[in-house]
């Protein structure tokens with residue numbers, strides 16, 4: 001028996017709209033006078049060779065043309081099959097104009113062509129529903145004029161004239177409305193263009209969030225000369241040393257000291273080192289050295305391609321390399337960032353003059369692959385850097401990275417014979433570039449994921465496993481790249497303090513607030529696992545007078561950069577983010593990491609926590625866990641810290657355990673914070689629900705416009721069949737929240753303001769705490785007025 005055809009159910013309000021549209025259609029068919037004819041464009045038969053074909057330029061990704069060599073294209077031509085004869089002919093509206101133009105040019109005479117009518121021969125055909133009411137009105141008017149017989153009585157004529165007058169009035173009204181809408185649309189478009197131009201300026205200048213990284217020390221008093229003799233053993237040029245002195249980096253970090261000489265010697269390098277240990281310059285310095293050693297000549301070819309998993313990281317690397325390259329007395333390489341947020345054309349133009357290209361895989365593939373001649377230029381790069389390599393090789397990123405690698409490594413002569421499918425097994429020609437791979441982690445999950453197995457717990461790979469995996473995925477120039485692991489026992493820096501707070505799942509918001517209150521004036525980064533959690537927590541914290549900023553991939557690039565910029569520049573601010581901020585971001589002085597949602601894998605925990613305690617700084621990382629989450633978290637973190645210790649004289653290595661401590665938080669104080677946290681949440685929920693309601697209305701209005709019916713939310717709500725299924729309760733709550741009146745919201749705000757100005761405990765008001773009126777650090781050390789902080793005193797870290 002044949003399966004019945006499955007159809008997806010329409011949202012109830014749209015179903016109501018469709019019903020209304022069907023009704024309108026039925027009415028229209030029953031009363032043909034209300035249906036107007038649409039003028040049908042005249043189409044002519046044409047001979048294809050006579051048309052003006054345009055040659056198609058091939059994107060680079062089809063550089064062997066895949067059989068399309070010499071492809072030409074033409075617009076506005078229909079292929080028509082004659083049912084009776086089965087013959088095919090070609091028709092175009094433009095043919096007549098083309099023929100006329102040609103004949104006029106040849107004879108100076110307009111000869112005309114045989115016309116072929118499309119549609120009904122009486123010239124009045126069913127044109128379907130027009131896109132707007134206005135067109136229907138328009139055509140009705142014409143019809144009235146055409147059908148009123150001359151000998152009709154004066155009364156009928158007067159009635160018709162009255163109708164026509166009314167129609168004309170209606171039409172004028174509609175036209176006024178339409179022109180208003182047009183004007184608004186125009187303005188919105190202009191605003192969008194202005195915003196885009198501003199954003200492009202911001203992004204292309206690498207400005208904003210990462211300025212601080214590219215900033216050079218002034219030549220004023222503090223432009224002291226830093227002794228960089230500790231770098232000399234690496235054999236760097238005087239220009240690079242001058243730059244390093246300018247950056248005030250007096251000595252290389254461990255990963256820099258170990259990798260730079262190998263890279264300068266021409267080796268492929270796989271570098272593993274803790275977060276914040278200076279991996280960017282570990283590959284940046286050798287690239288600068290090569291640039292300085294080989295001046296530009298002839299046709300321009302980029303020297304290095306650096307691939308990064310996120311836009312922010314790409315911009316940060318660009319700023320970091322720019323800072324390195326602009327500190328000395330030499331002509332700096334041109335560094336281009338290729339990420340979303342800029343127009344493809346603009347980035348392509350930048351690529352044509354770039355010496356170092358830093359980008360995200362998706363956009364790089366789009367720009368390089370669709371350009372002309374860029375692939376052949378990129379085939380000649382001397383360095384391919386894969387930063388945060390384990391991330392780039394997993395989580396859906398590999399497809400685009402794989403495409404880039406494929407196109408760079410494709411042997412043009414062999415490609416034709418072998419086809420594309422087995423590109424991984426295909427013998428690739430030897431590469432001449434160096435491949436440099438860096439990350440703080442290489443986790444097993446990605447290997448299993450790519451092998452089609454499930455990933456349990458995100459174990460970290462050992463050296464041999466990582467190497468085997470990378471050798472399989474990347475095309476190194478040597479049989480064995482140099483594997484440099486500067487921190488084999490742990491991915492975490494020893495300057496990081498870790499702990500967890502246990503609370504009921506429903507109280508995470510409260511405990512988050514409490515944690516922030518226990519760390520006043522500290523720069524904190526809060527990680528969540530979803531965009532919607534960021535959207536919810538950010539206003540909640542703002543309602544509590546905290547300087548919170550959001551960051552997630554659903555935001556436009558400009559807003560993303562703005563958030564990072566504000567977080568970077570404002571002491572004591574808070575960034576509420578998804579894992580888009582977990583990797584690589586190098587924001588100075590982040591004191592505290594809070595995992596509001598637990599990291600899904602061990603490597604995520606390492607990278608999130610690595611946003612603090614960078615370079616030589618220290619920092620704190622705290623997980624907020626529901627009781628049922630604690631055991632899993634302990635296991636995950638034990639894995640991150642697991643290391644084998646070989647005791648002298650013993651044959652077997654002993655596994656050293658790690659037990660993350662539960663922090664002691666004074667629950668009496670937390671409970672005193674509850675009323676304000678609850679109010680702030682209520683207010684935030686109401687605003688979100690209102691926004692959601694608006695966007696649903698906008699969406700339905702657009703759908704109504706497409707269907708050609710009027711939208712009235714209340715009518716459609718009534719007409720829509722009731723929903724009692726899953727999510728109905730939540731929907732009801734949302735509805736209640738969105739229905740909160742302005743007055744109610746104002747009252748809640750006033751109540752919250754009042755609560756925020758009150759003392760939480762005897763003696764100390766949080767106002768004082770956040771305004772710095774009391775010595776908060778002294779409070780945290782257990783000195784001064786300890787009433788507010790109770791026994792918490794540094795959350796149990798003080799005895800370390």
Ligand SMILES: Nc1ncnc2c1ncn2[C@@H]1O[C@H](COP(=O)(O)OP(=O)(O)OP(=O)(O)O)[C@@H](O)[C@H]1O
Pocket residue numbers: 248249250251252253256273274275276277278279280281439440583584585586610611614615
């Ligand atoms: N030799 C050095 N001396 C002092 N500071 C340095 C040195 N090299 C780099 N830094 C600084 O250390 C910080 C961290 O560097 P970087 O961002 O390269 O770390 P990373 O190892 O790539 O971290 P992650 O794994 O989180 O991406 C930066 O602010 C950088 O300017």
